[in-house]
Amino acid sequence: MKIIFTFQPKEEFISELKNSFQEVEFLFYKKIKEAEKELPEAEVIVTMGEDLTDFHIEKSKKCKWIMVTSAGLEKMPFKAIKKRGILVTNARGIHRIPMAEFTIGLMLQHAKQLQAVWKQEKDSVWSRRLPTSELHEASLLILGAGAIGGEIARLGKAFHMKVTGVNSSGTPAKHFDSMFTLKTFQTELGNADYILSVLPSTEKTKHLLQVEHFEQMKDTAVFINIGRGDLVEESVLLEVSEKKLIQHMYLDVFDKEPLPKDHPFWENEGITVTPHLSSITKKYMPRALEIFKKNVTTYRNNSENYINVIDAERGY
């Protein structure tokens, strides 16, 4: 059987795959264009998820399975895929650990005032008079209580934080002391020391937070957005900072990325910009390929226990 990659993994991953599945013929191409001539022979296509079109699906006559080594599926030609009944799996879940570590790291460096500490250090200043705090017994409100939010909640509880969450149904979830919905969470805003969003971009979440929401927060509150930039309009964030409604905002996602060099967020004292870093990790490809390898075994065994099967109808 032939498995075609439309991107070039590192040599170590290629060796690992060839060693693990010696009976499989792996073909690696730098881009889909180069892979086209082999598509008619491919049983499996491995893609980053942004290159396949109806044309490629049609060409891939023997294709039975497409593995997407990312979590993003917005550009997949699902209509053609569904028509052909091709199995799709993705690398859902691999953002959980890096995003949770990044978030806890941001909260701890805020509590310990490490930005101020590093500034002091640069100036050879020994001063212990910093407004430090603890995560211990602080309140964390997580907008988006899915796999990533749940992992952040788990770590928050390890630090003995009070953790509340927001999901679509308000159904209780492990590691959350209580759960709210997008309609009921406003009452909880005034209790939280840290308000974190990992919400995806949907019709319901777009421009969800308005100035009035920030007005309800503590003036010592910290807002962190590692979800999607369109959760809050830029004008709202600037007004919140201008009026000093809360203590600080850490923004990792933006309407337009990269954030333009002359954007007012960069120099705004109430806002810290991070360049969409939360999910970045050296372990991305190892984790994605780990899922892939397990699914290859499943495929070879004619089994049904695939990890992360995507419903081509729904698109997720």
Place this chain on the structure above:
Amino acid sequence: MKIIFTFQPKEEFISELKNSFQEVEFLFYKKIKEAEKELPEAEVIVTMGEDLTDFHIEKSKKCKWIMVTSAGLEKMPFKAIKKRGILVTNARGIHRIPMAEFTIGLMLQHAKQLQAVWKQEKDSVWSRRLPTSELHEASLLILGAGAIGGEIARLGKAFHMKVTGVNSSGTPAKHFDSMFTLKTFQTELGNADYILSVLPSTEKTKHLLQVEHFEQMKDTAVFINIGRGDLVEESVLLEVSEKKLIQHMYLDVFDKEPLPKDHPFWENEGITVTPHLSSITKKYMPRALEIFKKNVTTYRNNSENYINVIDAERGY
């Protein structure tokens, strides 16, 4: 009964104490000198632990209990105290939470390269090419596996780190995957990504780590010292940095504090200086007074269940 403080707590704590124990006469003095005239009448003395001398013990004819609202007992006149059979308790344990949070915060900001991120941010630079890593599955070696080390181990396990420890006996402890002694831990140095010391200063720990120990560490290793400055001679630390034997050192404790303005550590690229911050927390006095209040109740009830009783013979 009279309880004398040789320091002045904040007004809120004074009110809390007076409300909690209305039958007790509390007297608050800014320093021991001002308290001297009342010492003969005091049943209980509350001190930060650095002001009492043999003279004060002799003057305090009625004293039955001394509460030290810190963990440090090096300056206590234990000989005189023992002779008089005065009970001593301290605030041992209140460093556990802030020191553990500080340590995990340092490790996370290192893994996520936040110093570099803040530098980029200052220059309005959007770059995602940073050598970030994860705590997940990284190895943490904790020199000093007591209450503080144990709390750091607990949090390390929450991040799914491999956690090994060093204590005097090598006896296994909760949250540690394995335990070594001061004589056997060298074999573990080469396995650790983070080497953390919370060791106290004793004859056995003074100048414990030599250049050869750092030579055994990974060249990507991170060394953190929140214990005592005399664990490693300054010349050793400078040589380790000069030879780039490990990736980075975070030092929170020093031979001489404050670290002098012209000290070479400040500008050393391999060393980050923090001003003995690890145990600083706004919750210090609330936690110390919480212990004190419980012990006052014990004292009033003629019970024996004191928290943190100190053996005047051993001095801890």
